[in-house]
Amino acid sequence: MDGTHPLFKSKQTGERRQNLPERIYRQLKQRLFDFELLPGDRFTESEVAELVNASRTPVREALNRLQREGFVEVSFRSGWQVKPFDFQQYEQLYDVRIALELEAIKCLCAMHPAADLEPLKRIWLITPQARLSHGASVCALDERFHEQLVEATGNQELARIHHDITERLRLVRRIDFTQRARITATYEQHGEILRSIIERQADRAQQLMKAHIEESKAEVRKITLHMIFQAREHLNTGQPLSSG
Known part of the structure; x- marks a missing residue:
């Protein structure tokens, strides 16, 4: 992946560290709804982990949930991608x-x-x-x-x-x-x-x-x-x- 998506360069969160997968899921979903993450955008679990100040395990759980709902998709070679509009x-x-x-x-x-x-x-x-x-x-x-x-x-x-x-x-x-x-x-x-x-x-x-x-x-x-x-x-x- 070339470079870092601008979304992940700031906006560190100070939310309480409880039920991390749920918190990360809701935060990412809101960014999708606010068009801060756009259809076709690519990012890595590490970028999300840095954004939300968490390890990759709860991040992966949140992303897997978004994947089941049809918002994102994963490629083992290129990381995660916001699913293009169908x-x-x-x-x-x-x-x-x-x-x-x-x-x-x-x-x-x-x-x-x-x-x-x-x-x-x-x-x-x-x-x-x-x-x-x-x-x-x-x-x-x-x-x-x-x-x-x-x-x-x-x-x-x-x-x-x-x-x-x-x-x-x-x-x-x-x-x-x-x-x-x-x-x-x-x-x-x-x-x-x-x-x-x-x-x-x-x-x-x-x-x-x-x-x-x-x-x-x-x-x-x-x-x-x-x-x-x-x-x-x-x-x-x-x-x-x-x-x-």
Whole structure:
């Protein structure tokens, strides 16, 4: 490997040394989500060990976990690499997610008594003035909206599978919330979906949900490569990312 990835030249951590593999796993995953580690980037276990002030054993455990989740891959000759984007795989995951959530809506609209959706109503059925505008915060709420709808069915296996899909899509879904218009659209679309479920309009709720996820999928594909290019330029030049 030629040189050292710029990520590993600084940012030493002072976190407490407990449950090291978990801490390292979460730290690296966050850097992936923040585009500090980019698709195609290569690095070694030694570089990560120096970054997190740990031995290579817990580092390897954390990397193996990220590998199982499809975020990184390893080559015995060239070390570790952030897995390049596979748009076909992501689109297939989106398709599975649509199928799961449409089934969840069908169940929710048929349940007696009705599922408790009050926590979701307090977040999404609010005035425009009360809405959040911070992309990362709305992204987290969006993820929970979809998970809570599935969880509300009471089908634990459905929720488990859906959660796994959510984890694998999280990296690209975060991109959808870098645009203000997409944040506004999320509030409006979630509100319509929720009202339709409450009114037991299953067909309408399913149509709205499918359109909502398909729109998000299309937006993510459109801007992903641009975001990677911006992050790569920032990494190479040290200049701040453009907000436009």
